[in-house]
Amino acid sequence: MNPSNVTTRKDVLPRQAASRVAITTLLMIVVIATLAFWLQLTAMNRTAHQIMTSLERFHADKLVLLEQEWQEQAVRLHNRLELLDLFARGVGAWDALTASLRQESDSSFAAVVITDEARQVLHVHPSHFSGLPETLEFSGNSGWHVSTTTGVLHRWIAQPFWLGPIGHGEIFVLVAIENGLLFRATLPFTELFVIHEGRVMASSQGNTSPPPESLLDATFWNKNQRIDQIIIPWRKNDPNSPRLVIRHVTESLFSVTELLIVGVALFALISWLFWKSLGSWMIRITRRINTLGWVAEAFSRGLDLTPEIRDALHAVRDKSLDEVTMVADAIAMAQEVVARELRARLEAQADLGRMSSHNQLLLEAAGEGIYGLDPSGRTTFINPAAARMIGWLPEEIIGTSLHDRVHHTHADQSPYPRHECRIFAAIRSGETQVVNDELFWRKDGTAFPVEYTSTPIRDQGEIRGAVVVFRDISERLRAEKQARDYLTFQRVINGLHEISYHRVPLDELLDQALAFILSVPWLAIQAKGAIFLNEPQTDTLRLTAHLGLDDQLLTLCARVAHGHCVCGRAALSRQPLHADRVDERHEITFPQMPPHGHYAVPILSGERLLGVLTLYLAHGQPYNPEEELLLMAMCQTLGSMIERKRLEESLQYQNTFLEEKVRERTAELHDHLSALKSAQNQLIQSERLAALGGLVAGISHEIKTPVGTSFTAVTYLESELNKFLAHYREGTLYREDLDAFVENVGEASRLIQANLRRASDLILSFKQVAVDQTSQEKRRFDLKEYLDETVFTLRPKLKNAPHRVTVQCAEGIVLYTFPGAVSQIVANFILNSLAHAFGAGQAGRIDIEAGLIDPATVFLHYRDNGQGMDAETVKLIYEPFFTTNRNQGGSGLGMHIVYNLVTQRLNGTIETRSAPGAGTEFRIHFPV
Incomplete structure (x- = not known):
């Protein structure tokens, strides 16, 4: 290998390494981004499925709980x-009913409606509840109603x-399905809607609800949000019931565009940080979401926070309060709400149990017999009072036909078939049966x-049996018979008394008395009898x-010894x-x-015998003590007669003799009495006119002073006017x-006006009193x-x-009187x-008090603190011409006139109280 190749390799290898690293990194980023998006989508799908399943079960159970609670x-x-109707009947029952309805309508229901059998509305509470017709067109025992005025959906x-x-x-009972009723403790990122007849009737969003056509059972994306919707029918087997739409919104962490932009811009940084941060974070968030899904699934199965679920919810929480943390907190809150509702349901069941126990105590305390029947006529329950009256133990009656034991025979001993029984007629016809003329038979026969x-x-709507309430009316019938006998007794005695006054x-x-006695139907006697009078000289x-x-x-009984x-034996x-x-x-x-009795x-x-009453009886007629009492009362009346x-x-003879004497003396007394009455009336009228004359003289003297003063003032005024005119001219x-001049x-x-007003008042008062005293008319x-x-x-x-x-x-x-x-x-x-009362120079006090004792009686009390009267004077004070002051011109008729006015004109009473040195008091009461 030459240097150039080495150089080239040195250049290429880094480039290749760099490109490979870049391509690998880019591919890794793309793969990781794709994997991350896929993992996120998968986790979101799984979590959304678990959450929606949990929400569906949760709200389905919640709807069932609501239905059970309302029922x-x-x-x-x-x-x-x-119970109010049973135990308060006729004693303010509708007042208690109205108060109970008002309490329920204020606390539990939107409205409580009472209808008759045709569902004609009789009462609505609260009274301002609107949107109901006069006749309810509801069918069945429950359903839905949309108010025509408010548009609110009600469950009835x-x-x-x-x-x-x-x-x-x-x-x-009507429960309003309004915004917020069903949505207490709704999970975050979750929305609820109630759809009925193509309309959104309630929503957790309040009045900002989406259109009904968008609320479908589907999953769709809106930008970076995943929206899951499911529809739960309110009642599974009722296609016309409302539907509950549950919408859950899930925010995705990253979109594809965001992942690519971040990957291209920061691929070197992401390639280094992926394993350090993003990879572990994705694993952690995936684990949290998977844990949250498991918690939701476990919670939906058990609806209770077990220690494992609490630990898992605590593990998935994060300090940043992300979506997973909020969902975890919401699940815990929802569990608390469900737990409270379950506790409330248990308390309601306990209340029902206590009410059932209370009803049992009421049945045991009731004095009337009460028992229940099922549709087949078997006894389902019986209270102690009923068991005591029929003589059977409750355990001997329950489950058997009570008709065959206590209601099997008529009063005439004829059989009473079950199909004719009025008790079972209530089960057959559905109508209440009220009977008051039959017999029940005890165990002893x-x-x-x-x-x-x-x-x-x-x-x-179905007849499940009947409740029978009965009472023993033996005492009442006995009392009614005694009352009838007493009335007959009184009629007979009164009839004899009436006959006794015939002239x-x-x-x-x-x-006449014997004929009347023999006509009495109450006595079991024949129409034969006699009355014997006693002759004490011969004892016959x-x-x-x-x-x-x-x-x-x-002939034989003309005289009986x-x-x-x-x-004769009865007489002796x-x-x-x-x-x-x-x-x-x-x-x-x-x-x-013929054979007979007596x-x-x-x-x-x-102790003196006046005679004997004998009446004929039918042969063999037994002794009746009540008849004997009546006959003794009759004989007592006959004795008085x-x-x-x-x-x-x-x-009569003495009266005839005396009448002549009385007639002669009466004629003489009548003449003297007429003369006395005429003289007395003249004196009373003279006294009355004399009192009125004195009143006229006093009033004339009183009027003279203000009239003279007014005349002097007018004269002075005329003089001042003449001076004023002279200066003016x-x-x-x-x-x-x-x-x-003006002053x-x-x-x-002012002087003239005051004096003329005083004179006018005197004249008006005198005129009214004088007219009343002379006219003596009511007004x-x-x-x-x-x-x-x-x-x-x-x-x-x-x-x-x-x-x-x-x-x-x-x-x-x-008052309307005289x-x-x-x-x-x-x-x-x-x-x-x-x-008479006050001495010379004595300053006396006179008190007059008047008012109403009751709306129909007036009292007038007069008191003075004068020298008073002794008891003998008090007795004679109302006698005509009696006076203690005759030397000073007293006539003795003043108090006699008062007495006649009180007792005759006013139809009242007068009472006098006096003692020497203690003054005198007159107390008058008269009606109006």
């Missing part, structure tokens, strides 16, 4: 409302509901009357009244006697006398004169204003005395106090 909430709401679930007197109905309600149990002779009166009974007796008996035959013993047949006690007989009851007045009639007859009018005119005008008036006017009219009497009068009365009390009577009562009280 459980609907069942829980249905059970709560059923129906439950059957018993509406009491309205009948069968349904309760619908005894029967008791019941009323029961058989209500069908519906589940998704007929005693014998005829007893005939005389036949006085009879009905239906044979002619032989009328005490202790002889049935009637003074005790009721019952005979169910003709025995040795029946001493009076005749041939062909009730013989003595008629007593205290006989005593009163005899007393009337004895008094002479041209000597200065500003000081004008100011003085004087103003002062005079409406304000009580406080009228009392003030009355006191104001007495001002002339009060202004010269040091006494103080106060009126306490609430505003706005309007105002003149009220004013005259108050005026007489005040004038009476001024004349």
